[in-house]
Amino acid sequence: MPGEKGVKGVVIISGGLDSTILLYWALHQGYSIHALSFDYGQRHGKELKCARKTCRNLGVKHLVVDISGIRELLASSALTNHGIEVPEEHYTHESQKITIVPNRNAIMLNIALGYAVNIGAEKVFYAAHYNDRAIYPDCRWEFVESVNVTAKLACDNPRLEVVAPFVHKTKAEIVALGRELGVPFADTWSCYKGGEKACGVCGTCRERIEAFQINGLRDPLEYEIEVEW
Ligand SMILES: [Zn+2]
Numbered sequence: 001m002p003g004e005k006g007v008k009g010v011v012i013i014s015g016g017l018d019s020t021i022l023l024y025w026a027l028h029q030g031y032s033i034h035a036l037s038f039d040y041g042q043r044h045g046k047e048l049k050c051a052r053k054t055c056r057n058l059g060v061k062h063l064v065v066d067i068s069g070i071r072e073l074l075a076s077s078a079l080t081n082h083g084i085e086v087p088e089e090h091y092t093h094e095s096q097k098i099t100i101v102p103n104r105n106a107i108m109l110n111i112a113l114g115y116a117v118n119i120g121a122e123k124v125f126y127a128a129h130y131n132d133r134a135i136y137p138d139c140r141w142e143f144v145e146s147v148n149v150t151a152k153l154a155c156d157n158p159r160l161e162v163v164a165p166f167v168h169k170t171k172a173e174i175v176a177l178g179r180e181l182g183v184p185f186a187d188t189w190s191c192y193k194g195g196e197k198a199c200g201v202c203g204t205c206r207e208r209i210e211a212f213q214i215n216g217l218r219d220p221l222e223y224e225i226e227v228e229w
Contacts, residue, residue: 004029004030004031005030005031006030006031006032007030007031007032007121007122007123008031008032008033008034008116008119008120008121008122008123009026009031009032009033009034009116009121009122009123009124009125009163010033010034010035010036010112010115010116010119010121010123010124010125011023011026011033011034011035011036011125012035012036012037012038012108012109012112012124012125012126012127013035013036013037013051013054013055013062013127014037014038014047014048014051014127015037015046015047015048015049015050015051015052015054015188015189016047016050016127016188016189016190016204017171017174017175017178017185017188017190017208017211018127018129018166018171018174019051019127020050020051020054020178020183020187020188021127021166021174021175021177021178021181021183022125022126022127022165022166023035023054023055023058023060023125024058024178024181024182024183025165025177025181026123026125027058027060028181031123031125033060033061033125034060034061034062034063034115034119034121035051035055035060035061035062035063036062036063036065036111036112036115037051037052037062037063037064037065038064038065038067038108038111039064039065039066039067039068040067040068040070040071040074040104040107040108041067041068041069041070041071041072041074043078043082043086043192043193043194044193044194045194046189046191046194047189047190048064049189050187050188050189051064052064053187054184054187054188057184057187063115065111067107067111070107074102074103074104076102077098077102078098078192084098086192086193086202087202087203088199088201088202088203089203090203090206090207095203096135096203097135103138104138105126105128105136105138105139105143106138106143106147109124109126109147109162110147112124113151113154113155113160113162114155116160117155117157117160122157122159122160122161123160123161123162123163124151124160124161124162124163125162125163125164125165126144126162126163126164127164127166128140128143128144128164128166128167129166129167129169129170129171129174130166130167130168130169130170130171131170131171131207139167140167141164141167141168144162144164144167147162148161148162170211171207171208171210171211172210172211172214172215174211175211175212175214175215175217176215179215179217185219185220185221186220186221188221189221190204190205190207190208191204191205192204192205195224197221197222197223197224198221198222198223198224199223199224199225200223200224200225200227201225205223209223209227212229213228213229217229
């Protein structure tokens, strides 16, 4: 998608791999970016710390919105409830369904759309990617399309849109793009657990390791397990 120099956009950045690469990509495309993160009462704050660091390094205006009060309403997920174990199977395995935070991305996107209107931005960039689609319904292309119908109606602005440039890209393809864009992978965090080192066995660690391996790259993050790069 060609960039439009100077057009304002909002990037939703979690501090994970995909949304950090998305921020670099949007800047590279020439958009004038405001970054937005959400504290929704997630299991740990390591990703948000990474998001702050990335935005500081890039000189991008960054707001962290505290919606942590909704955690108890969404406590059926291992990502919002410390009483639920994080599953250790592969990312696409049925067991990962316990990591779904109900309607989380729709909630965040709608807040981001309101913010976009407020600052005169026309795009909201969203880092859903192809591997997400098996488990997470609000990362699917159909969902992005439907949010766009709603956004235009709700905000009465035909130019306002959610853009998900990675929705047909695999994690490995996104890592390849990150390398091209010179993204410092060490400043991103994926692991669902918030340990000193990444666990290497939760679904998102497994997916991340695999994406680096496919690219013949070594992830600069430290892992609790021995990984063959
Ligand atoms: Zn992990």
